[in-house]
Amino acid sequence: xxxxxESEDLKxxxxxxxxxxxxxxxxxxxxxxxxxTDGALSKREKALIALAVSHAQKCxxxxxxxxxxxxxTGSNPxxxxxxxxxxxxxxxxxxxxxSVQMQNHLKKMVL
Amino acid sequence: MTPVVQLKLAPAPSKYDFEGLLRSRxxxxxxxxxxxxxxxxxxxxxQVCRHCHVDASPSRREMLSPEGVAKxxxxxxxxxxxxxxxxxxxxxxxxxxxxxxxxxxxxxxKHVMVxxxxxxxxxxxxxxxxxxEYLPQFFAKNRVEVxxxxxxYQEYFTDAQRGPGVFKKSIEAMKxxxxxxxxxxxSGLIFNLVYNPVGPYLPAAQASLEADYKRELKDxxxxxxxSLYTVTNMPINRFRQHLDKSGQYEAYMEKLLAAFNPxxxxxxxxxxxxxxDHEGRIYDCDFNQMLELRAAGAGGKPLSIFDFDLDRVxxxxxxxxxxxxxxxxxxxxSCGGSTA
Numbered sequence: 001x002x003x004x005x006e007s008e009d010l011k012x013x014x015x016x017x018x019x020x021x022x023x024x025x026x027x028x029x030x031x032x033x034x035x036x037t038d039g040a041l042s043k044r045e046k047a048l049i050a051l052a053v054s055h056a057q058k059c060x061x062x063x064x065x066x067x068x069x070x071x072x073t074g075s076n077p078x079x080x081x082x083x084x085x086x087x088x089x090x091x092x093x094x095x096x097x098x099s100v101q102m103q104n105h106l107k108k109m110v111l
Numbered sequence: 112m113t114p115v116v117q118l119k120l121a122p123a124p125s126k127y128d129f130e131g132l133l134r135s136r137x138x139x140x141x142x143x144x145x146x147x148x149x150x151x152x153x154x155x156x157x158q159v160c161r162h163c164h165v166d167a168s169p170s171r172r173e174m175l176s177p178e179g180v181a182k183x184x185x186x187x188x189x190x191x192x193x194x195x196x197x198x199x200x201x202x203x204x205x206x207x208x209x210x211x212x213x214x215x216x217x218x219x220x221k222h223v224m225v226x227x228x229x230x231x232x233x234x235x236x237x238x239x240x241x242x243x244e245y246l247p248q249f250f251a252k253n254r255v256e257v258x259x260x261x262x263x264y265q266e267y268f269t270d271a272q273r274g275p276g277v278f279k280k281s282i283e284a285m286k287x288x289x290x291x292x293x294x295x296x297x298s299g300l301i302f303n304l305v306y307n308p309v310g311p312y313l314p315a316a317q318a319s320l321e322a323d324y325k326r327e328l329k330d331x332x333x334x335x336x337x338s339l340y341t342v343t344n345m346p347i348n349r350f351r352q353h354l355d356k357s358g359q360y361e362a363y364m365e366k367l368l369a370a371f372n373p374x375x376x377x378x379x380x381x382x383x384x385x386x387x388d389h390e391g392r393i394y395d396c397d398f399n400q401m402l403e404l405r406a407a408g409a410g411g412k413p414l415s416i417f418d419f420d421l422d423r424v425x426x427x428x429x430x431x432x433x434x435x436x437x438x439x440x441x442x443x444x445s446c447g448g449s450t451a
Contacts, residue, residue: 042319044315044319068312071308071310071312071315072308072312072313072314072315073315073316074315074316074319074320074323076263076264076265076268077265077267077268078265
């Protein structure tokens with residue numbers, strides 16, 4: 001293997017229970033209940049959120065999986081791209097809002 | 112000299128053994144009835160869609176003969192239980208005997224459905240140049256049900272699958288159908304659309320996608336239709352070639368297998384229809400037709416409209432193969448949309 005991320009490895013996700021089965025079972029049950037069902041949010045809305053989080057967390061496995069999931073729950077490319085922009089703008093905003101801290105400290109440092 | 116021995120190896124069992132899957136689940140799928148006669152009257156088409164399981168194109172020449180058309184009509188007349196005629200292709204309107212076939216089937220009191228690709232209205236006949244702009248009026252006059260592929264309510268996906276410019280032409284053709292009452296509530300003129308994914312993934316839920324289509328087509332183009340049928344891409348012919356070329360065949364088959372739904376299996380369309388090709392040969396469905404998996408009655412004799420016997424056809428065993436996983440994945444898939 002020449003890369004840390006291999007798309008084929010996504011299939012091995014189910015195998016994370018090899019040394020901690022109960023915890024993995026608990027996780028996958030929770031995962032399925034949250035993502036795989038229509039609740040107060042539809043599966044389509046959840047897939048768009050997951051797509052945005054996938055980008056924010058820079059997870060290539062998740063980006064592939066949730067691009068497909070968005071298509072299979074009926075999202076169109078514009079909606080998917082907007083979800084990524086939500087992730088991007090949140091990250092930019094989070095960076096910029098920290099400048100308030102910088103401004104606060106700057107004030108303390110200036111006579 | 113050492114003799115060369117030709118070893119005949121048995122084909123390796125498929126990883127996607129559909130019949131084995133049915134057996135392991137205790138599911139038996141005998142034919143139930145024949146309420147629909149689906150006839151693929153030509154492989155000629157004005158379009159070359161990337162997913163087409165028929166491999167239809169402007170260069171195809173296959174046409175059902177006048178004798179074949181007559182036999183189909185005779186079959187319909189003799190068997191009142193076959194209430195529906197589903198005419199497909201190719202673009203079936205490019206068959207020289209299409210109009211007469213429709214009119215005679217309607218005169219027999221049959222419900223006639225036409226798989227109309229919309230663009231043929233504007234493109235006309237790709238070989239002769241003959242105009243097909245009369246089609247909306249012809250359909251309306253004969254009150255046929257029009258079923259049209261529109262892979263998405265946006266241009267990007269539609270043109271990616273069906274060719275550049277297809278979306279705009281489809282919208283224009285839909286306007287012409289709507290203008291005559293097709294898809295308009297209360298008109299009695301039924302106009303249904305067909306969605307299929309533009310790649311190796313499963314369709315979204317039919318009801319929610321239908322709501323999206325209705326909202327978007329109405330808001331953006333003022334268009335209406337009756338129902339949306341979601342259809343899964345079958346891993347055969349042109350779509351199979353794409354899967355092989357892009358290295359996605361195994362992943363797609365695994366997806367279909369993982370999504371196997373017994374309820375969808377119970378509702379597969381081959382249990383209540385037969386498919387006829389341009390030579391009059393009978394198949395369980397249009398997909399089997401394209402794979403040349405002919406239906407056979409007891410004794411293994413291939414079935415044909417030229418010696419049609421309803422009991423023999425009903426007594427056949429439906430031929431299943433790997434591709435059938437496409438009809439049983441998720442909410443199921445058929446020419447009438449989801450099945451579960």
